[in-house]
Amino acid sequence: MPEIFINGQAIEARDDQTVMAVAREHGHFIPYFCWHPQLSVVGNCRMCLVEVEGRGLDIACNMPVAKGMKVFTNSEEVQAHRKAMLQFITLNHPVDCGICDKAGECTLQDYHYQYSGQRSLSHDQKVRSTKFYNLSNRILLDNERCILCLRCTRFTHEVSKSMALGVERRGDTSNIRPVEDRPLSEDPYSDNIIDICPVGALLSRQFLHKSRVWFLQPTPSVCPGCARGCTVQLWHRKPEWKLKALDQRQNESIARVTPLDNPAVNGPWICNKGRDLAQVFERVRADEPMLKGRPVTVPAALDEARRLIGAARHAVALVSNWGSNEELETFKDKLGEVFHCFVKEDWQPQPGERLEDDLLIRADKNPNTTRARELFGHAEPGFKDGTDLVLVWGEGFDFARLPSRARIIFLNSYLQPENGHADVFLPVSIQTERHGHYTNFQGTVSAFEPCFEPKPGVLHAEDLIRALAAPARGHP
């Protein structure tokens, strides 16, 4: 346990630590571009220069601790060299922040304002390079903005292991480039390089020029794409920046999805499916209760549902594994005696989707199978003779498999043909409209928060379950 001094503070460091690691642990910020907690150290940006008494300047990210060393992270010497480093790094940078999606959350921009603020001292023409280079069907590359920190290439070599990126040529004509034999489009984790790129060189095609990031706010959520249950941030417009003209649907839509760093579940990564959650949540919604396809009011639909429940002799419920812990527990508590319950798998793997790997992706493409099975068991849905009522909660069950004589109560969020076939159809809210928790395959519980208001007529499943249970308990 060598003792070292950072800016005068005595610190017990561990032998295997670098100065960067110790400084971060103890709240001494050292700026960095190429260093990343989950990637190998390359030490190529030299932004993390610190001064060591008696040894001069060196990079903190690759500096092992040594007994008694005195490190200064912000001496005059360090400040001067940091400024010089920023001159180098921006030597050929186009400084086109005005049209760059990263502006507002760009490390280069932040450091420039914080540590330099200086105009370029160079009189030479900047080296021009490719802009909007087609890296994959999801990602564009702006080689002029790239500062060659090599985080993206290291990610594909060390984390996703697709080996899809490398650097061609050298010096100021170096370019990040993909290779044909291992296309980046086949890397299901590719979009993480957009987040870890410290500048605006890697651009999401989905998000390209969609919004300035300061118009958006993140809501913590959980990806329902598989049983890993990665924690994510759903970005949507801030209330104070709601659009009054133009396309108002944008006020209610997910602008982008980014990982929410969570060492217990997903670390700082998510897969590309998690980025595409808008495609799941923004399908056309069902917002009217119906009786056999005929729109009715919510109380009318509830009355009819209660009547069917009261009259049923053998009632079966297919419980959604997209329900939150709270909803599933309420169902068990309020209706668990009334229905014979089975867990229903709402989603199956899609064609072409990666089934499972040893990084994050799980074969079970549903968020809460763990809690659902804990409460309702492992049996496959089955219908005894004499089943006269089936409550189907959530999508993904083929109605042709339901007993032909049974009445159907259907709780669903999306506009789907089955809705009209149910005796009672009740629209329910989706994850982006409510609070809740999911339990992932390891038993880790993560919370999600609402981003949007549900439409009138759309109920939260939890309230609905309580409403259905109220009289059913009275007349067993």
Next chain:
Amino acid sequence: MKHLVPEFEKFRERFPAGFESSLVLPCLRRIQEDRGYVANSDIEELAVFLGVPQIQIEEVLSFYTQFRRKPIGRWHLQFCHNVSCSMNGAENVLAHVEQKLGIKPGQTTPDGRYTLSTVECLGSCGTAPMMMVNDGYHENLTFTKLDELLEGLK
């Protein structure tokens, strides 16, 4: 590339296991010596042979200007145009040859005889200006020297 595999196996013995990427450079040099340039098929075959991603081979090839991706002429004239040579008139001697051969750096004469290139310091600053013709050094270049040399390269 296939016929070089026995030689590559020998290279492999010089490195500990797991250092396949270190073999990229010696293998590429051998390929170029043999074929005169590195073809796309060489890259593909070498990637398979070494079990490294193709990008790693492309990185090496594009980093070193000494590697060629296209066939070149019988005589490869590489003029140094780094500081010492430039100060001693590299641009003038180069212009002389350009004019004589009717080609610019990066080009090959239509008869396939000469290829002209400019390169960085070849470590012979003391005898600047200088150039390489294939594997040999030619130093303290003057117009007359060049004229005589080109005569001899027919």
